[in-house]
Amino acid sequence: MVPPHNPSSKQLNASRRELSEATRWMIIGARQCGVTVRHISEVFGVPKSTVHNTWTRFNSIGSVQPQRVGRPRKTTERDDRCLYLSTQWDPSLSYKELRQQFGLNISVSTIKRRLNKFGIHKYIKAKRPLLTPFQARVRLLWCIHHRDWTVAHWRRVIWSDECSVERQSNPLVEWVLRSAKERWLRECVKGVAKSGTVKKMIWGCFAGGLKGTCGGMRVDMGESMTAEVYIRTLDFYLLDFVQELRERGIDPIFMQDNARVHTARITKDWLLEKNVEILEGWPPYSPYLNPIEYVWVQLKTLYHKHYQHLADDTRGPEVLRPLMEDALIHCWELIPERLFEALVEGMPRRIEAVIRARGWYTKY
Known part of the structure; x- marks a missing residue:
């Protein structure tokens, strides 16, 4: 009909x-x-x-299918599905290993085309801190415990962390337009300093859409990073921000990761003495659950954009570190507050992503 x-x-x-x-x-x-x-x-x-x-x-x-010209396919639909299923069982297989595993007399290019049909492409493995099954379970349980927190809950949290900034290390991937023969031309190569570069350790925090303080760690000349240094830094930067939040009617919760200087007994005692509530049980090896990590990316980008001249400065560390600190504080002020608000509003999505991954790796 x-x-x-x-x-x-x-x-x-x-x-x-x-x-x-x-x-x-x-x-x-x-x-x-x-x-x-x-x-x-x-x-x-x-x-x-x-x-x-x-x-x-x-x-x-007696057929309705048009006759095709050209060489016939060397794989069947079943072969294509087997190739796809193999990548699901072991994503680390190379194209050559797939060809050897199935004994198919086909080229690597053919395997690529067959897998592309299923949306499978070759990528470099993403990098994240190494997790054990126990650590993944701790992450999962922590996220389940905080699953019902609303954005209003997350706005109470003071997100904090330290960040090390190198004078000559630009985090951005730089692209150039060149021919194949021009790969090693000076203007087509990004030089990377392996040692001897000047670094500056800074500390920062924020809560909701409110930008907190950012500044250098309170380290004396020749002093290493200790719990005493961390406490001096918190005393210098954190307490005023906590007071500001309380004056705004916000009861803040202080977030810090599991670094030794953070979990030291004298640090906990100091926070208790100053009546600073702590976000308990932060999961191990979870830096990207902390939204301030994305603020550091923005900060470094602005620093290398506006203070590129410091990378070429040949003066010593005792001169450059104060200049770097002033530059980083200025770049912190340039970061729009809407970025901080957007990061906090995304916390429920971060929690759900970890739960879906059963505590394992996510883009967060």
């Missing part, structure tokens, strides 16, 4: 498209019922030549 006529189908006559096998069989059925080529062309929105060729092919070879 011929389907009802669709007036808009004439609009499709000008566009060439591959007919499905079902449509071709419907055309054959209509012809067998005595429907004219012209009427079928109008109903299905295809050229009359297509209807005629489909009918002729059916009468000639």
Whole structure:
């Protein structure tokens, strides 16, 4: 039976498209019922030549599929599915290993095309801190415990962390337009300093859309990073921000990760003495659950954009570190507050992503 006529189908006559096998069989059925080529062309929105060729092919070879030119496929649909399933079992397999595993006499390019059909491409493994099954479970349980927290809950949290900034290390990937022969031209190479570069350790915090303080760690000359240094830094930067939040009617919760200087007994005692509530049980090896990590990326980008001249400064660390601190504080002030608000609003998505991954790796 011929389907009802669709007036808009004439609009499709000008566009060439591959007919499905079902449509071709419907055309054959209509012809067998005595429907004219012209009427079928109008109903299905295809050229009359297509209807005629489909009918002729059916009468000639008993098939509705057009005969293809070129070399026949070397893999079947089943082979393609097996290739795909192998990548699901072991994503680290190389194309050559896949070819050897199945004994297929096909090229690597063919394997790539077959897998591309399933949306499978070769990527460099993403990098994240190494997790053990126990640590993944701790992450999962912590996220489940905080699953019901609303954005209003997360706005109470003071997100904090330290960040080390190198004078000459630009985190951005730099692209150039070049030919294959120009790969090693000076202007086409990004030089990376391996040692001897000047670094500055800073500390920062924020809560909700409120930008907290950012500044250098309170380290004396020749002093290493200790719990005493960390406490001096918190005393210098944190307490004023906590007081500001309380004056705004916000009861803050202080977040810090599991670094030794953070979990030291004297640090906990100091926070308790200052009546600073702590976000308990922060999961191990989860820096990207802390939204301030994305603030550091923005900070470093602004620093290397506006203070590139410091990378070429040949003066010593005792001169450069104060200059770097001033530059980083300025870049912190340039970060728009809407970024901080957006990061906090994304916390429920971060929690759900970890739960879906059963505590394992996510983009957070």
